[in-house]
Amino acid sequence: EPEVTQTPSHQVTQMGQEVILRCVPISNHLYFYWYRQILGQKVEFLVSFYNNEISEKSEIFDDQFSVERPDGSNFTLKIRSTKLEDSAMYFCASSGDLGYGYTFGSGTRLTVV
Amino acid sequence: QKEVEQNSGPLSVPEGAIASLNCTYSDRGSQSFFWYRQYSGKSPELIMSIYSNGDKEDGRFTAQLNKASQYVSLLIRDSQPSDSATYLCAVNRPNAGNMLTFGGGTRLMVKP
Numbered sequence: 358e359p360e361v362t363q364t365p366s367h368q369v370t371q372m373g374q375e376v377i378l379r380c381v382p383i384s385n386h387l388y389f390y391w392y393r394q395i396l397g398q399k400v401e402f403l404v405s406f407y408n409n410e411i412s413e414k415s416e417i418f419d420d421q422f423s424v425e426r427p428d429g430s431n432f433t434l435k436i437r438s439t440k441l442e443d444s445a446m447y448f449c450a451s452s453g454d455l456g457y458g459y460t461f462g463s464g465t466r467l468t469v470v
Numbered sequence: 471q472k473e474v475e476q477n478s479g480p481l482s483v484p485e486g487a488i489a490s491l492n493c494t495y496s497d498r499g500s501q502s503f504f505w506y507r508q509y510s511g512k513s514p515e516l517i518m519s520i521y522s523n524g525d526k527e528d529g530r531f532t533a534q535l536n537k538a539s540q541y542v543s544l545l546i547r548d549s550q551p552s553d554s555a556t557y558l559c560a561v562n563r564p565n566a567g568n569m570l571t572f573g574g575g576t577r578l579m580v581k582p
Binding site for chain 2: 388390398399402405412413446448452455456457458459460461462463464
């Protein structure tokens with residue numbers, strides 16, 4: 358079964374450092390997403406991406422965050438200057454069409470110290 | 471604030487029983503509704519989608535939707551210990567691409 362692949366599975370970084378989280382969506386999917394889940398809390402929307410541009414973003418997705426699809430397969434989330442409160446599980450997801458459910462990747466656990 | 475609400479549980483059922491999980495949502499314009507299963511420390515896994523009023527069955531799972539009452543439910547028949555997980559209800563935000571709003575999840579425990 359097709360998978361969404363995320364790397365790394367766990368990243369520890371110092372406050373103020375930049376991190377890049379990487380994702381390879383399912384190859385024929387067109388819509389890509391980043392969500393995060395702080396431990397014990399809800400899954401929260403960050404950003405959606407379609408046709409090489411951001412289609413929606415949440416209030417969480419401020420100027421510290423950016424997304425890129427640098428080639429035909431990868432989809433990245435960059436956090437420019439990490440804060441302690443950015444510690445969370447970050448999930449990439451993709452879907453084949455609007456209105457369809459997503460397939461989530463296995464996640465990257467980001468720990469900011 | 472557009473919300474999706476779920477009882478956090480835990481909901482405890484004996485093996486072989488029917489587990490009933492409920493979800494309410496606030497945005498009347500929502501059209502797509504999903505149930506995800508999330509094991510501890512893992513990512514959400516899509517188990518059911520429903521788009522129109524009524525019931526939709528897939529194996530041991532039945533999703534029910536009532537748009538007038540803004541209510542979605544998931545029934546799990548013949549519950550197994552492996553069904554023990556947190557079940558997340560997710561609802562699309564209308565006019566917001568394919569953005570989903572997730573509820574906080576209901577923790578289900580199936581006891582052998």
